[in-house]
Amino acid sequence: MALAVGMRVLTRALLRPWARGLRVAPGRTGPAAGGGDGMRCFGSPRVLVEPDPAAGVAVVKMRNPPVNSLSLEFLTELLISLEKLENDKTFHGIILTSDCPGIFSAGLDLTEMCGRKPEHYVEYWKAVQETWLRFYLSNLVVIAAINGVSPAGGCLLSLTCDYRVLANNPKYTIGLNETLLGIVAPFWFKDTMVNTIGHRATERALQLGLLFPPAEALRVGVVDQVVPEDQVQSTARSVMAQWLAIPDHARQLTKTLMRKPTADRLLTERDADIQTFVRFICRDSVQKSLHAYLEKLKQKKG
Numbered sequence: 001m002a003l004a005v006g007m008r009v010l011t012r013a014l015l016r017p018w019a020r021g022l023r024v025a026p027g028r029t030g031p032a033a034g035g036g037d038g039m040r041c042f043g044s045p046r047v048l049v050e051p052d053p054a055a056g057v058a059v060v061k062m063r064n065p066p067v068n069s070l071s072l073e074f075l076t077e078l079l080i081s082l083e084k085l086e087n088d089k090t091f092h093g094i095i096l097t098s099d100c101p102g103i104f105s106a107g108l109d110l111t112e113m114c115g116r117k118p119e120h121y122v123e124y125w126k127a128v129q130e131t132w133l134r135f136y137l138s139n140l141v142v143i144a145a146i147n148g149v150s151p152a153g154g155c156l157l158s159l160t161c162d163y164r165v166l167a168n169n170p171k172y173t174i175g176l177n178e179t180l181l182g183i184v185a186p187f188w189f190k191d192t193m194v195n196t197i198g199h200r201a202t203e204r205a206l207q208l209g210l211l212f213p214p215a216e217a218l219r220v221g222v223v224d225q226v227v228p229e230d231q232v233q234s235t236a237r238s239v240m241a242q243w244l245a246i247p248d249h250a251r252q253l254t255k256t257l258m259r260k261p262t263a264d265r266l267l268t269e270r271d272a273d274i275q276t277f278v279r280f281i282c283r284d285s286v287q288k289s290l291h292a293y294l295e296k297l298k299q300k301k302g
């Protein structure tokens, strides 16, 4: 309880400077919005929230084209949407999905980690930490409906969820591929993966930077279910109904029991983790690797 309150205060303090100038997307009603009782879609430029109040569920669609890279602004908007839903007693569950065809999220925004000043890296890393903490410890049931490729930070975001449904498309790979970029997944990325698939499988997956296609992702346990692409949303909805049928206080306390030790590790080492990130990302060799990787992505088109 104290942790939850502390985190809210912290988020508010952290978010204030970033949130300046954020526009709230104009509301619209629609079938997915539970239009029957008139509740409107809301959100922000990069995050569309489709509420279904009758079910107590909101679908949160990431729409930061072209690839839903997790930029500072996008993370801020995601956090604001999460906080808004958590503070609204109507909602007990969120389905996190993508509005960008074929891409769940391309992970952390490489342009936030290249050629910037150290102060920017500090601000960016705080936002990444905060997003992980808030999603990982959310009292809501959070289900990822993974309708696209999901490398690195995209995979991490899905790992914060309580359940992952992946569309069965061989292009939709998922994993922590940081080593392929010449960078290292921080300890809390690693811990989240260990908590999901175990130590040995994580050791192999992280060292090799494995991006698992759906069948492999299911076998190793990175995702809980693989379904035909057109059934991802409906499956997420029926899984949500099962989770929401459990007495909420018991489920929430159990989630906290399972996840708090992992979150506490980052909470106690937060500043040190920021310093480690900034020192690491400022290295010439790391900047060269990231620039080369971004260049390779751009040249792929030509």
Ligand SMILES: CCCCCCC/C=C/C(=O)SCCNC(=O)CCNC(=O)[C@H](O)C(C)(C)COP(=O)(O)OP(=O)(O)OC[C@H]1O[C@@H](n2cnc3c(N)ncnc32)[C@H](O)[C@@H]1OP(=O)(O)O
Binding pocket: 066, 067, 069, 103, 105, 106, 107, 108, 109, 110, 111, 149, 151, 152, 153, 154, 177, 178, 181, 183, 184, 185, 186, 276, 277, 280, 281, 294, 297, 298, 300, 301
């Ligand atoms: C001690 C601490 C150490 C530091 C720890 C840091 C942890 C890092 C975590 C991360 O998440 S790093 C990011 C890892 N992400 C990736 O490796 C994915 C890279 N992207 C892709 O593989 C592909 O883009 C895609 C997602 C498979 C989509 O392919 P598609 O062919 O559909 O699009 P592209 O033409 O490749 O991309 C379009 C456009 O978007 C740019 N872009 C792609 N990914 C990113 C990204 N992560 N950040 C910023 N920008 C990205 C890409 O360059 C293209 O740009 P333009 O050419 O259109 O300008």
